[in-house]
Amino acid sequence: MNYILITGASKGIGLAIARGWAGRGYNVLLVARNPTELESAAAAIRNDFKVDAQWRSEDLGDAGAPQRLLDWCSTSGFAVQGLVNNAGYGSSGAFADLPLDGQLNMMQVNMNAVVALTHLFLPELKKHPKAWLLNIASSAAYQSVPFLSIYAASKAFVLTFSRGLRYELRKTPVSVTCVCPGATDTNFADRAQVGVKALKAAEKVNMTPEAVGEAAVKATLAGRAELVTGVINKVGAFLVWLLPKGLAEKTAAGLYE
Numbered sequence: 001m002n003y004i005l006i007t008g009a010s011k012g013i014g015l016a017i018a019r020g021w022a023g024r025g026y027n028v029l030l031v032a033r034n035p036t037e038l039e040s041a042a043a044a045i046r047n048d049f050k051v052d053a054q055w056r057s058e059d060l061g062d063a064g065a066p067q068r069l070l071d072w073c074s075t076s077g078f079a080v081q082g083l084v085n086n087a088g089y090g091s092s093g094a095f096a097d098l099p100l101d102g103q104l105n106m107m108q109v110n111m112n113a114v115v116a117l118t119h120l121f122l123p124e125l126k127k128h129p130k131a132w133l134l135n136i137a138s139s140a141a142y143q144s145v146p147f148l149s150i151y152a153a154s155k156a157f158v159l160t161f162s163r164g165l166r167y168e169l170r171k172t173p174v175s176v177t178c179v180c181p182g183a184t185d186t187n188f189a190d191r192a193q194v195g196v197k198a199l200k201a202a203e204k205v206n207m208t209p210e211a212v213g214e215a216a217v218k219a220t221l222a223g224r225a226e227l228v229t230g231v232i233n234k235v236g237a238f239l240v241w242l243l244p245k246g247l248a249e250k251t252a253a254g255l256y257e
Contacts, residue, residue: 003078005029008087010037016213022049030055061105066116082132085114090151110154131174134220135162139182179216180228
């Protein structure tokens with residue numbers, strides 16, 4: 001059977017994306033770290049949508065995880081027709097003050113795992129008459145964000161990588177889409193430990209994971225190259241492009257410092 005494999009799929013945007021695919025009749029493979037959440041999410045999807053939903057607990061901070069996922073799919077007979085690279089996290093604070101191992105782990109999850117999974121699964125994706133690669137970046141990908149420097153840079157990498165790969169694969173069955181959510185009602189802010197000013201600013205433009213997930217699946221199936229979710233976030237991305245970089249960075253620093 002054909003499946004859509006989604007990382008970071010136990011809750012938040014990842015789970016919403018998984019349910020969006022399942023609601024359209026696609027079988028799904030859920031990947032995240034928490035086995036209890038994964039088991040519950042998969043059971044709910046099977047019950048709600050009458051499709052197959054399997055799960056595997058993996059930490060993408062481990063460089064060996066992408067190969068283990070490929071091996072799992074191969075030995076289990078899961079034909080992967082779509083790959084959603086959603087797993088990622090942020091950490092706020094001055095670069096010099098944050099532990100190096102934490103920042104390197106963030107780069108492993110946000111960038112290296114995306115590259116490894118994409119490279120490993122592309123041969124399988126190309127076997128299908130139509131296949132999809134969906135990478136989740138962030139509205140932070142459009143500018144540098146002081147005190148969130150590594151996270152923003154990692155998401156800029158995802159966006160640029162997706163754009164280049166889409167062109168490379170334009171004559172293949174694989175359609176590449178990059179979705180850039182803005183503030184979303186998930187646990188991102190708690191894990192990143194962002195400050196009060198950033199939280200208050202986010203409250204004004206917060207989207208639900210369900211809205212972002214539905215928009216992401218729609219954009220992918222429509223073959224769109226890129227999507228910034230939410231009208232205000234689209235305006236913000238345009239203003240960042242329009243305004244002097246120094247002003248955009250100063251504004252962002254005021255939220256996260």
